Amino acid sequence: MSVASTQPRPSPAPQQAGAGRDERLAGISVVTRLLQRPELGALIGALAVYLLFATVDATPGHLFTSIAGMQNWTDAASTYGIMAVAVALLMIGGEFDLSAGVMTGTSGLLLGMLITRQQVNVWVGIVIVLIFAGIIGAANGLLVVRTKLPSFIITLATFFVLRGVDVGVTRLLTNTVRFDISDQSPGFASAQSIFGSTFLAPYNFQDAVLWWIAITVIATLVLTQTTFGNWIFAVGGDANAARAVGVPVGRTKVILFMYTAMSAAVVGIMVALRFKGIQSGQGVGLEFFYIIAAVVGGCLLTGGYGSAIGASLGALIIGFAQIGIIFANWDSNWYYTFLGVILFVAVGVNTVVRRRAASARR
Amino acid sequence: MSEPKNGVPLLEVRHVSKYFGSVIALRDISMQVHAGEVTCVLGDNGAGKSTLIKILSGVHTHDEGEFLIDGKEVHFGGPRDARAAGISVVFQDLATVPLMSIWRNFFLGSEPTIGVGPARVLDSGFAKRVMREEMGKMGIDVRDPNQVVGTLSGGERQAVAIARAVYFGAKVLILDEPTSALGVRQSGIVLKYVVQARERGLGVIFITHNPHHAFPVGDRFVLLNRGRLMGSYAKNETSLDELTKMMAGGEELERLSMELEKLAADPGLKQVARELREEAG
Numbered sequence: 001m002s003v004a005s006t007q008p009r010p011s012p013a014p015q016q017a018g019a020g021r022d023e024r025l026a027g028i029s030v031v032t033r034l035l036q037r038p039e040l041g042a043l044i045g046a047l048a049v050y051l052l053f054a055t056v057d058a059t060p061g062h063l064f065t066s067i068a069g070m071q072n073w074t075d076a077a078s079t080y081g082i083m084a085v086a087v088a089l090l091m092i093g094g095e096f097d098l099s100a101g102v103m104t105g106t107s108g109l110l111l112g113m114l115i116t117r118q119q120v121n122v123w124v125g126i127v128i129v130l131i132f133a134g135i136i137g138a139a140n141g142l143l144v145v146r147t148k149l150p151s152f153i154i155t156l157a158t159f160f161v162l163r164g165v166d167v168g169v170t171r172l173l174t175n176t177v178r179f180d181i182s183d184q185s186p187g188f189a190s191a192q193s194i195f196g197s198t199f200l201a202p203y204n205f206q207d208a209v210l211w212w213i214a215i216t217v218i219a220t221l222v223l224t225q226t227t228f229g230n231w232i233f234a235v236g237g238d239a240n241a242a243r244a245v246g247v248p249v250g251r252t253k254v255i256l257f258m259y260t261a262m263s264a265a266v267v268g269i270m271v272a273l274r275f276k277g278i279q280s281g282q283g284v285g286l287e288f289f290y291i292i293a294a295v296v297g298g299c300l301l302t303g304g305y306g307s308a309i310g311a312s313l314g315a316l317i318i319g320f321a322q323i324g325i326i327f328a329n330w331d332s333n334w335y336y337t338f339l340g341v342i343l344f345v346a347v348g349v350n351t352v353v354r355r356r357a358a359s360a361r362r
Numbered sequence: 363m364s365e366p367k368n369g370v371p372l373l374e375v376r377h378v379s380k381y382f383g384s385v386i387a388l389r390d391i392s393m394q395v396h397a398g399e400v401t402c403v404l405g406d407n408g409a410g411k412s413t414l415i416k417i418l419s420g421v422h423t424h425d426e427g428e429f430l431i432d433g434k435e436v437h438f439g440g441p442r443d444a445r446a447a448g449i450s451v452v453f454q455d456l457a458t459v460p461l462m463s464i465w466r467n468f469f470l471g472s473e474p475t476i477g478v479g480p481a482r483v484l485d486s487g488f489a490k491r492v493m494r495e496e497m498g499k500m501g502i503d504v505r506d507p508n509q510v511v512g513t514l515s516g517g518e519r520q521a522v523a524i525a526r527a528v529y530f531g532a533k534v535l536i537l538d539e540p541t542s543a544l545g546v547r548q549s550g551i552v553l554k555y556v557v558q559a560r561e562r563g564l565g566v567i568f569i570t571h572n573p574h575h576a577f578p579v580g581d582r583f584v585l586l587n588r589g590r591l592m593g594s595y596a597k598n599e600t601s602l603d604e605l606t607k608m609m610a611g612g613e614e615l616e617r618l619s620m621e622l623e624k625l626a627a628d629p630g631l632k633q634v635a636r637e638l639r640e641e642a643g
Contacts, residue, residue, distance in 0.1 A: 225483040227473040230462075234470050237459035244453060245471035245526075246442075304461040 038298030039310030041349045045296065045342065046313045046320070053324025064327045071203045077319025078208035079104075079267045081312045083286070084293030085212075085219045086263035088311035090256045091294050092223070094236035094303030095144060095151040097260045098287050099136075099158035105282030106162045107133055107268030109170055112179025112278050115188075122187035122273075126195075129265050136162075137261030141254030163284055170280035180277040188273070195266075196274030208270050212312065215263070219308035232256065237304025292339055293318055296346040317342060370433040371396050372565040373418070373449070373534050378427035380413055387413040390427070391591050393584045395534055395565040400556060402568045402576035404609055405586035411569050414586070415536055418567070419451045420444030450532035454539045457523035460512030464504060467511050468493040468526050496525040500558055516544045517551035524555050528564065535559055536567045541575050553579050573605040585609065 057064040063072075083100055090097055107129050114125040140158055144151045170177055183189070198204035223229040231252045234242035243249050264283070272278040295301065296317060297310025318339065325335050371394040380388040388410045395401045405411045416422040417429070420438030428435055431447050438444045441451075458467045465486065474485040474492075490507040497504045500521050511519055520540050527535055537556065541549040556579050559566050570576050576583060583600060585592040585608055593608060622635035 221483075225486075227475060227482075227484060230466055230470060230473055230484065233462050233466070234459050237461045240455075241457065241459050242470065244451075246445075247471045300461075304459065 038305060038307040039313060040298075041346060042297045042310045042313035042317070045346065046317050049317050049320045049324070049342070053320055053328060056328040057324070058329040059327045064324055067203050069323065069327070071205050073316075073319040073323040074209045075206045076322045077315045078206055078212040079270065080289055080293055080318050081212040081315035082208065082215050082263055082267055083290040084297065084311040084315040085215050085308045086260040087290040088294040088297060088299050088306050088308055089219060089223065089232060090260050091291075091299045091301065092236045092303060092306040093232045093253055093256045094239065095253055095256065096155060096291070097140065097257060098152065098155040099140065099162055100260055100264050100290055101283045101285060101287030102159050102162045102166065103133065103136065103261050103264035103283065104268040104271065104286065105166050105278065105280065105284065107265035108272035108278035108282055109166055109179055109280060111269055111272050112181050113169070113173060115181050115185050116179055117173060122185055122191040124187070126191060126269055129269060130262055133261040133265035134258050137258035138254055140261065141257030144257070145250040145253055159287070166282075167280040177280045178277055179272075181272060183276055192273045195270045211266070211270075212315075216308055216312040223308055228252070233304055289318055292343050295350065296342060298350060300350060372432065374430045375417070375424070376428040376430070378417065378424045378429060380417060380422060381425050386589055388417070388589050391586070393594060395567055397533070397565050398560055398563050399581040400560050400566040400568055400579050402570065402580035402583045403586065404570060404573060404576055404583060404605065406571055406609065408588070409586040410589040411586060412538075413589075415451060415538055415569060418444070418536060419449055448531055448533035449536065450527035450530070450534070451536040451538060452520065452523040452527055452540065454520075454543060458511045458519050461510055463508045463510055464497075464514070464522060465490045465493045465507040467522055468496070468529075472530060492529065496529045497521070499562070500525050500555055515548055515551070517548035517555075520552050521555050524559060528559060528562065532564065534565045534567065536569065538569050539571070540568070541570060541572065549575060571609070573602060573609050577602040577605060
């Protein structure tokens with residue numbers, strides 16, 4: 001302990017039998033301390049996966065390690081990252097959102113419908129979509145908090161309801177499975193420049209990458225530096241203990257569900273504006289990628305532990321794998337197997353870490 | 363310490379009763395809590411200990427009798443009112459969040475912040491310093507404020523909760539079965555903190571079903587049985603043996619030991635029966 005402690009010791013406390021620091025805790029080194037960081041495993045994992053795909057890269061000129069390659073894998077990772085950070089915060093708060101994937105589709109489709117059927121300005125549409133997502137998130141959260149049912153079940157139901165609505169409404173209105181958005185719609189150009197454009201020509205990195213980085217930074221600050229962040233850890237770590245000291249457990253969880261759904265809305269808006277249209281099946285199944293990213297990033301499925309940076313690194317690993325497998329000329333189906341193996345390893349490491357962090361001496 | 367103190371008690375209940383429908387949970391309970399004293403509430407399971415705590419901590423309201431703080435009658439609308447009046451409960455299981463650091467646990471729910479508006483952040487420097495000082499007053503030297511509470515021993519975790527309650531202005535500290543899940547050594551550590559809280563001038567209510575833990579630290583003893591007051595004693599009016607006997611209900615215990623002995627084919631049960639009889643005296 002003394003290694004890491006830089007602050008001056010307080011005036012010596014009265015040393016009574018059993019009151020001093022246990023001698024078994026004396027030798028915690030800097031290395032052990034680092035190992036206790038939730039994101040360290042993801043960082044090492046990301047480096048390893050990067051090196052792996054840099055090695056097996058079969059493209060001429062080793063595209064994977066070039067800036068053009070970086071454009072590819074950051075593009076793939078960015079929308080996963082935006083969602084993984086939200087899902088991570090929710091998971092630290094002790095809950096799941098299985099509707100997070102399909103919610104990206106629902107939001108994009110709603111935006112498409114508002115623009116093409118109601119002729120609203122794109123910016124007005126974006127505001128309506130965000131409010132709508134907030135309501136869906138609040139509904140998820142209130143149902144979980146009020147019924148005390150597992151969020152797994154509640155959001156699984158939301159997932160299926162939205163999935164049906166997505167396809168049903170789209171077919172009803174368009175007779176196809178897709179909304180096409182004209183780039184002549186009022187407000188489209190300015191909205192696209194924020195949500196679905198590129199920067200750093202000639203490499204053309206996606207705007208989503210900047211969103212991803214900004215969201216990761218803000219989420220990290222909120223989680224570690226604010227009162228609300230303290231509450232997130234507390235409600236996930238032990239909701240009853242948190243309630244006993246006056247933390248508004250229900251409100252904290254509802255806000256996290258709203259944040260997750262609104263993040264999904266941002267991603268849906270990005271997809272709709274970038275591709276000038278959106279498929280009715282958009283987002284289905286992606287919820288598992290978000291959960292994988294969060295867990296690989298060190299979040300515990302049982303809540304109370306994890307980090308936003310870790311979740312972002314988890315998303316980065318998914319981006320590496322998605323692009324790296326293509327560049328390596330492997331059958332792209334191995335992508336799923338690869339992520340499955342990564343998840344296994346990450347859960348194994350996490351479990352060991354938690355046992356170390358939470359094991360109580362009685 | 364054993365003589366009843368002069369002056370107004372910090373907390374007093376007079377002839378308090380509580381009914382849940384037709385069930386009498388508590389009937390005609392009276393007790394006093396003085397500053398700088400430990401009042402032990404003893405009783406077996408179902409004696410009404412938890413109902414009493416819930417009344418004192420504002421979770422339930424009493425149906426009959428008087429509840430006085432500093433000599434003035436109060437009616438709490440909820441736990442928040444009780445906390446504002448300086449009554450703090452440390453629940454055995456709900457004391458702390460294991461995966462959070464000591465300083466985060468210490469200020470959980472009452473976080474100190476600096477800055478304004480969206481730039482308002484946790485004042486972690488202040489939180490860590492205060493936590494160290496307060497834990498130091500309990501005789502615990504915290505070298506690493508970032509250490510997670512889960513790595514502390516059960517007794518130390520109780521100490522974090524007690525130090526927190528004291529820091530946030532508790533005048534009356536209610537400890538709900540703080541030793542029931544702990545081993546012998548850890549129980550001893552918690553008892554030390556009970557004494558320390560008393561020395562700092564708090565009125566401590568120590569709920570337990572173990573007279574061996576209550577007797578060494580208690581100044582007065584309130585015995586509950588089936589929702590009624592079975593007795594109220596100052597320390598010099600009773601002894602550990604007496605308390606134990608009353609707790610167990612001497613005659614009942616003797617009958618139980620006889621029954622056990624009849625059933626006891628295996629030596630393990632015989633041993634239990636013998637011990638029960640010894641306890642019954």
